[in-house]
Amino acid sequence: MTASRPLHQRIRGDIETRIRSGEWPPGYRVPFETELMAEYGCARMTVSKAMSSLADAGLIVRRKRAGSFVAPPKMHAPVLNIPDIQSAVLARGEAYTFRLLSRRIRAARRNDADEQALAAGGRLLDLEGVHDAAGRPFALERRLVSLKAAPDMANAAFTERPPGAWLLENVAWTEAESRIGAVNADPEISRRLALDPGTACLVVDRKTWRTGEHVTRVLQIFPGEVFNLVARFGPDP
Amino acid sequence: MTASRPLHQRIRGDIETRIRSGEWPPGYRVPFETELMAEYGCARMTVSKAMSSLADAGLIVRRKRAGSFVAPPKMHAPVLNIPDIQSAVLARGEAYTFRLLSRRIRAARRNDADEQALAAGGRLLDLEGVHDAAGRPFALERRLVSLKAAPDMANAAFTERPPGAWLLENVAWTEAESRIGAVNADPEISRRLALDPGTACLVVDRKTWRTGEHVTRVLQIFPGEVFNLVARFGPDP
DNA sequence: CGCGCCAATAAGTATAGACATATTTTCATC
DNA sequence: GATGAAAATATGTCTATACTTATTGGCGCG
Numbered sequence: 062m063t064a065s066r067p068l069h070q071r072i073r074g075d076i077e078t079r080i081r082s083g084e085w086p087p088g089y090r091v092p093f094e095t096e097l098m099a100e101y102g103c104a105r106m107t108v109s110k111a112m113s114s115l116a117d118a119g120l121i122v123r124r125k126r127a128g129s130f131v132a133p134p135k136m137h138a139p140v141l142n143i144p145d146i147q148s149a150v151l152a153r154g155e156a157y158t159f160r161l162l163s164r165r166i167r168a169a170r171r172n173d174a175d176e177q178a179l180a181a182g183g184r185l186l187d188l189e190g191v192h193d194a195a196g197r198p199f200a201l202e203r204r205l206v207s208l209k210a211a212p213d214m215a216n217a218a219f220t221e222r223p224p225g226a227w228l229l230e231n232v233a234w235t236e237a238e239s240r241i242g243a244v245n246a247d248p249e250i251s252r253r254l255a256l257d258p259g260t261a262c263l264v265v266d267r268k269t270w271r272t273g274e275h276v277t278r279v280l281q282i283f284p285g286e287v288f289n290l291v292a293r294f295g296p297d298p
Numbered sequence: 299m300t301a302s303r304p305l306h307q308r309i310r311g312d313i314e315t316r317i318r319s320g321e322w323p324p325g326y327r328v329p330f331e332t333e334l335m336a337e338y339g340c341a342r343m344t345v346s347k348a349m350s351s352l353a354d355a356g357l358i359v360r361r362k363r364a365g366s367f368v369a370p371p372k373m374h375a376p377v378l379n380i381p382d383i384q385s386a387v388l389a390r391g392e393a394y395t396f397r398l399l400s401r402r403i404r405a406a407r408r409n410d411a412d413e414q415a416l417a418a419g420g421r422l423l424d425l426e427g428v429h430d431a432a433g434r435p436f437a438l439e440r441r442l443v444s445l446k447a448a449p450d451m452a453n454a455a456f457t458e459r460p461p462g463a464w465l466l467e468n469v470a471w472t473e474a475e476s477r478i479g480a481v482n483a484d485p486e487i488s489r490r491l492a493l494d495p496g497t498a499c500l501v502v503d504r505k506t507w508r509t510g511e512h513v514t515r516v517l518q519i520f521p522g523e524v525f526n527l528v529a530r531f532g533p534d535p
Numbered sequence: 536c537g538c539g540c541c542a543a544t545a546a547g548t549a550t551a552g553a554c555a556t557a558t559t560t561t562c563a564t565c
Numbered sequence: 566g567a568t569g570a571a572a573a574t575a576t577g578t579c580t581a582t583a584c585t586t587a588t589t590g591g592c593g594c595g
Binding site for chain 2: 543545546547
């Protein structure tokens with residue numbers, strides 16, 4: 062009735078526990094593979110699998126000839142899941158709609174290096190819209206899309222899915238950069254989100270690339286006290 | 299002169315490229331291990347290593363008897379690295395100091411369920427301080443520590459390292475939850491950070507546990523337009 | 536037709552051995 | 566003593582094989 066997990070997982074877990082508990086502090090040399098083989102009475106490949114997994118997770122550092130060592134502690138590096146807004150709203154059990162406010166096709170501004178890089182010589186699709194949750198404005202979205210990277214988007218209607226979901230389905234990203242900050246609501250933001258002017262808003266500024274080609278840049282603005290980004294990091298069980 | 303990477307990495311890379319490019323869309327059945335063995339002329343273990351790695355990364359889903367399938371697209375799930383403030387400041391090449399403003403040992407407030415849970419019957423260390431970068435206030439920190447989980451902290455001086463770094467070295471965490479939002483600077487925040495009242499500030503609210511025991515809760519408040527959290531996600535090379 | 540059992544299949548775990556590669560230690564030579 | 570070549574060693578990669586486990590698809594039975 063042991064219902065035992067695979068051995069390599071058990072080895073990994075045993076070591077991880079000792080690291081997390083502080084029993085093996087950073088810099089401590091964890092036992093050699095040969096020692097662990099003897100301790101658990103198994104083959105080296107099994108031990109190796111456990112150790113590789115720990116190394117992948119950043120818990121240990123492995124050095125040939127020297128051994129494996131508990132990695133220096135890294136301050137919180139939680140995985141922050143920035144979900145798409147539609148899913149987030151639906152997950153709260155609220156009705157979701159996206160209202161397109163404006164849609165223009167234009168050239169990149171000549172004095173804006175970011176826009177020049179995004180357009181890559183082509184034109185830009187300039188979108189603005191509001192995500193509503195339960196009939197009330199929840200997020201303002203300003204998006205620029207490179208028509209060179211996503212030509213089909215010029216004709217897309219965003220009635221079924223918002224631009225973010227459309228891109229996700231049609232142009233898979235390979236690289237993304239998100240920047241999270243806070244701003245005071247300017248007149249337009251406060252009007253669109255029905256907030257008092259000056260209210261603190263959370264801003265997610267995200268650029269995505271596909272194999273080196275810049276695809277889109279989006280600014281999403283949320284009422285800061287109503288919406289929070291949440292990241293959780295811990296053992297999976 | 300091939301200087302070739304390990305075969306399992308090459309296999310992994312080949313598959314990943316086809317997934318990211320959209321050639322193999324979500325739901326597509328990736329070739330069986332036996333097929334890949336034949337294609338690359340290698341052993342199953344080698345293919346298996348590549349596939350496990352892809353599964354770990356969430357790019358494919360593996361099902362016994364059925365095969366391995368490209369995972370449904372996940373909206374941006376960038377890894378957001380929330381570094382400790384000291385490192386972040388030093389990385390910018392600026393001088394760093396931490397000024398402790400107040401330090402009290404007190405009981406948990408009776409009407410505050412969060413504080414009750416944190417204290418776990420013991421007492422709380424209540425800290426407030428400011429992180430300075432280049433001699434100017436950079437972040438306001440309000441921290442509660444469970445003295446049951448970290449009794450030694452009652453006597454620690456935070457001249458060498460700020461409380462976060464102290465905890466990191468002395469009480470390794472196993473679980474953390476971060477919540478990121480925006481608030482308008484109240485009078486105390488604006489005074490401590492030398493900002494106009496009402497300025498939008500980025501707030502990181504983090505709780506950490508150690509094997510189920512709640513250790514600390516910290517509120518870090520940054521000038522929202524000056525400091526941004528940045529997350530980058532893409533191929534490693 | 537539906538139900539449950541069974542066989543086929545693909546992934547999951549593990550072994551024992553071989554050779555490659557990086558790094559440290561040792562030691563001979565200058 | 567400094568220097569660099571060689572040996573020792575721990576991890577890294579890979580193979581060939583064997584058995585286990587979960588799932589699925591088919592077959593026979595009521």
